[in-house]
Amino acid sequence: MSEPNQPGSRVLHVFNNILANTTEAAELPPEVPSRRWMYWQMTLAVTKKVAHAPFSIHTWAALRRTVLANILPDNIVYRYKAYQRGECNRCGLCCKIQFQCPFFVDEGPFNTHCSIYTTPSAPQACLKFPLDPMDLRLLQREVGNACTFYYEGAPQTLSILEFVKLYTQGVRQQFAKRKLKEAPDSGD
Ligand code: SF4
Ligand code: SF4
Helix, strand or coil, X not given: CCCCCCHHHCCCCCCCCCCCCCCCCCCCCCCCCXXXXXXHXXXXXXXXXXXXXXXXXXXXXXXXXXXXXXHCCHHHHCCCHHHEECCCCCCCHHHCCCCCCCXXXXXXXXXXXXXXXXCCCCCHXXXXXXXXXXXXXXXXXXXCCCCCCEECCCCCCCCHHHHHHHHHHHHHHHHHHHHHHHCCCCXX
16 A cells, blocks of 8 residues: 655655664554554564565565665656656555455555554555556556556666766665654754
């Protein structure tokens, strides 16, 4: 499931899942009984996904999105956002591929939501979907082309050198943002 993207609404760090984050301080949504339950459900979901790997290309598509969403800095990961069209219609189909996600809440046709989407525990792969046309294509394959996102146009193809330059810039920017966020409030 995806929601309108607001890149400025939260600070997304490079290697977000590796570096310490702020999940400990965050309040739990009402649908999540405890942090232990949440992590257990996440572990189960990952295990199920891995178990499907020999039979389903979706596991590899999800793995691709997870890795890219976590290792690429914002300036690269959001390169396609300017060309992304359409809005999520909340059909919920993307949260029910292979199995129904434990955080999926179904309140009727086109009225679904993710119980952890607005928390720091939301998977980067869900927050940043779709990353690019390939990501969307791989998902459309699983949901019978029912996802309402699409692309018009594309950014210019990067050479390896341009990619490295952009990546380095992006990492620098993101660490600078992180430093700013973590700096104690100077408050005059
Ligand atoms: S965490 Fe689960 S319910 Fe939430 S957006 Fe991702 S797949 Fe959907
Ligand atoms: S499959 Fe449905 S719920 Fe998922 S992102 Fe696309 S429109 Fe939204």
